[in-house]
Amino acid sequence: MKTQDRPLDEDAAAIADFAEIADWRPIAGPDNDETGPEVVKAIVQRVTSVTDWQPWPLLPGQQIDDVLASWGFTTKRGSTIVVFPGLAFADARNSGWSAYEISPDDIPAAEAGLDQAWPAMLDLARKHLGEPDYVGDDSRPHFLDEWRPGAGVDKRHLAVWVRPGAQFHLFSSKPTRDPLTEAVGVTYAVYID
Numbered sequence: 001m002k003t004q005d006r007p008l009d010e011d012a013a014a015i016a017d018f019a020e021i022a023d024w025r026p027i028a029g030p031d032n033d034e035t036g037p038e039v040v041k042a043i044v045q046r047v048t049s050v051t052d053w054q055p056w057p058l059l060p061g062q063q064i065d066d067v068l069a070s071w072g073f074t075t076k077r078g079s080t081i082v083v084f085p086g087l088a089f090a091d092a093r094n095s096g097w098s099a100y101e102i103s104p105d106d107i108p109a110a111e112a113g114l115d116q117a118w119p120a121m122l123d124l125a126r127k128h129l130g131e132p133d134y135v136g137d138d139s140r141p142h143f144l145d146e147w148r149p150g151a152g153v154d155k156r157h158l159a160v161w162v163r164p165g166a167q168f169h170l171f172s173s174k175p176t177r178d179p180l181t182e183a184v185g186v187t188y189a190v191y192i193d
Helices: 009-019 037-050 104-129
Strands: 002-006 071-074 080-084 087-090 096-100 134-137 155-163 166-173 183-192
Touching: 009 080, 009 087, 009 104, 009 183, 037 071, 037 080, 096 104, 104 155, 104 166, 104 183
Parallel strands: none
Antiparallel strands: 002 096, 071 080, 080 087, 087 183, 096 183, 134 155, 155 166, 166 183
16 A cells, blocks of 8 residues: 655645635536536636636637536635536645555555544644534444435545535545455545535
8 A cells, every 4th residue: 555645735725715605505506417618607607706716717729528517716725626516626636645556455554544634634624614513434333324314435534514505525435345445535525505
């Protein structure tokens, strides 16, 4: 198993950017299977109407592909945020702890690494979002369905903050032998209603 453990600077910036949005309802769009330029333009319009995030620019001659259902934005803190009609996440690749190239024998070490990384990420999210509406882990007997049915599936840890029009989820992946989990880390996403 290989690991990386980097400072949480990118996550701190992105979580602060998410925390600034008090009401996600204006950003929500039809969460369906539609794709293409009109979907992307609508996302850009909704996001820029309530944030100061800058949409990724189109290069000269570039067209929005018919299969796209999301668009990226750059915040004043330098975060890269990708927004779908029902989801937003930060592209923070150089932040936090993760493990990869996990073998079946590495599962206990991966679990230990997640358990060690989780408190710092939870504290970071609390700093920007306040106390979570829910926090739990897979040691609890009803964890899989405790927050809502199936919310704990494939998770080792989960914390949820409810905001108007969205839920911010901080979570870690649960490493498993079968099927073999190849990579784990602590991450987060905003699920937009």
